[in-house]
Amino acid sequence: MLRLAYAMLTYLFVPVLIGHLYWRSINNPPYRQRIGERFGRAGQQTDKSSIWIHAVSVGEVQAAATLIHALLKRYPGRQLIVTTMTPTGAERVSDLFGDAVIHSYVPYDLAGAVRRFFDWAKPELVIIIEKEIWPNLFRECGLRNIPLVLASARISTRSARRYRHLVGLFRETLSHGIVIAAQSEVDASRFMSLGVNPKRIHVTGNIKFDFALDPLVPGLGAAFRNDNAAGRPIWVAASTHGDEEQIVLAAHKKILVSFPNALLLLVPRHPERFVSVAALISKAGLSGVTRSSGRQCTADNSVYLGDSMGELMTFYAAADVAFVGGSLLRHIGGHNLLEPAALGLPLLTGPYYSNAPDIADLMIMDGALQVINNADEMVTHVIALFGNPDECQRRGGAGQAVVDNNRGTLMRVLELIEPLMVRASR
Template sequence: MSRYSDWREGLLRGLYNVLLYLLLPLVLLRLYWRGRNEAGHRQRWGERLGYIPALPQAGCLWIHAVSVGEVRAALPLIRALRVRYPEASLLVTTTTLTGSRQVLDALNGQVHHVYAPYDLPGAVRRFLQHVQPRLTILMETELWPNLLRGCALSGVPVLLANARLSERSARGYRRVQPLTAAMLRDVTLIAAQSEADTGRFRALGAPRVRTVGNLKYDLEVPDSLLEQGRALRRELFGDRRPVWIAASTHAGEEEQILQAFMAVTARWPDLLLLLVPRHPERFAAVAGLCEQQGLSLVRRSERRACPPETAVFLGDSMGELLLFYAAADLAFVGGSLVPTGGHNVLEPALLGLPVLFGPHMFNFNEASERLLAAEAAWQVVNAEALAVAVDRLLAAPESRRGAGERGKTLVEHHRGALRAFLESIHPLLRSRFE
């Protein structure tokens, strides 16, 4: 590396740190503000600054998963690590409150959990000194300069699991190329989801990248889940109503979904919309939006069955999305009618549902393209096209079930990323935990 590159990296790192410290009061203020509707945002701030409660032992295996989606992707990996390395203490960190709740719901008592530190030099140093991880696994694209440099200086190997990098994100990283290259050199191994992701990481200067596949294909669904979904449907919705789930929706999408729903109910008046917003703090606002449209509403939190006139069932709970999928006939996956990048389309496919999604799927390009090619999913561009697609699927139950079967088969066919990842890191883990 040239002196000029070293100088540019140092300058960018310094500017980055100054910016973080300047933004910290605003970040904490935002947490406090969000705590108006959800008190959890005002709790455990010390963990975000590197002050964490005592852990039973230092030298753990640390897995960081930002939020709900990353936690779900990490669950098969975490469970496999517990089986293969039972003597290893596992620490799972998240960034968001919803991610924290997902860890506690799915793994309570099996792992330790705290919030990850903000990428401030002092916070990272305090965290690493206290935890002293033997190995760090970061889910997807968690590239934080101070965290990665802190691990490198402490001799802690860092593995980037289920790594993905869209072309849009790669363009952003190229704008700070010296700092990006330095971060990637601090990563021991990048286990990429696809060859395209591998190529983009290498183009940015990553020296150690391997394509292992997408861990989200390795999601295990218990056999009892489908029966639980059918039981929930009988209890809350009745046996005869068709059920359309619109899951992980964002602001700007619910309006389009409700517009499509009202268009479809002109032909299918018994249709029930199972609406599940992505973020809990938006539950009340989405309920208000339904009521503004004159749609009768039952909320999951009410714990009561839907009367026949109910139009919308609002899934205002945490940890039940798979159960809701299992209670539905077809699925729309949100974050895709707005430029968020989409959410996990493999979950409803694995449960045998035909899948609909919008045009913005850059976070799930490969998975969505595979489902489209298998005719297990359909992409829509707006509310009108969404209504047409839902109507078509409701009118053809055999075609709908066939699409669901094709999607389930596709997901099962592409399993194996978990095994490949474990094989890739086994020598490193064996030297530390055996």
């Protein structure tokens, strides 16, 4: 009964979904492109069976990158299809894999759209990264006897509470022969509470730890620093959201009192906000330069706006200290701490890091990550780190150790996938 009610409600929401796409496209035109794919009408043709990997957006694509590369190497006869929900995720797929995979937007969880997509993709195996749970998609896997793996799977406290209100629906959704590769014991217990057979749950860790750091990045960061801010202390505020930039800019104005030549690299999370964030810099009375302008930073510029895609790691590599955004806002829950940690940066985060609590807790415990609650605390810690290079190095080294000591999830996930692929080939 719940499944039927869900199926009917999804169709009632179609006008809302279309309206949402067009609303997002006002500032981000790619949202009005390839709309047919979101209703199961994929564009590029494929004539062979596939492995389908779904990664909702940029962060999940980045997390899945090592897994996708490994699958390409292990199963060269299969077509890999990678789906995302966002255009930025689509762009990242193109940047990382080029023509080695087919990209499509994931279909909305409408029964008809999902069936059309499965008919087109002909998947032998479906892998979903982290936290996407879609009743119609999961049911279609069960009806077609297609193995489904939730890789690096997690359920936040907030999601667990929400799912419990519809436990009957999710118990059915998660009963279709799904294999759960959970990030932690806590995540495993939450999946069990939703009705997943414990025999199908494996604690494999967080696949984000296994990301491959591009060996060119440190050199690119050093070159950027030499060209734009040689001899200056630099901090980066990365993946920031609305309301966070004002806090960061207010903090930077106070930091300039103690370090007049300090440079802030400000990198908003969403490209449609680049223009408005540039206006915020001017409104704050700070002199900024944008990446898109092609101009180098001068001594008169105290803020560099990273209004480009795919260069965040370069900005991290150029900096001395990193604040990872999305963490001053409860409804966001933070972003990737591992990338700056792998580069040896001491890290700051706001109090809201529910997207990766285990990673954050490890880094806090080992002294790599400092939690700050407001602009004044941000100022205090950035100034302290600028003034103590040895402490910067110690904390940065602690973060690198956390990353290195927790690798290995990729191989554990591949070991779970191998027998499923053997079964699918019969």
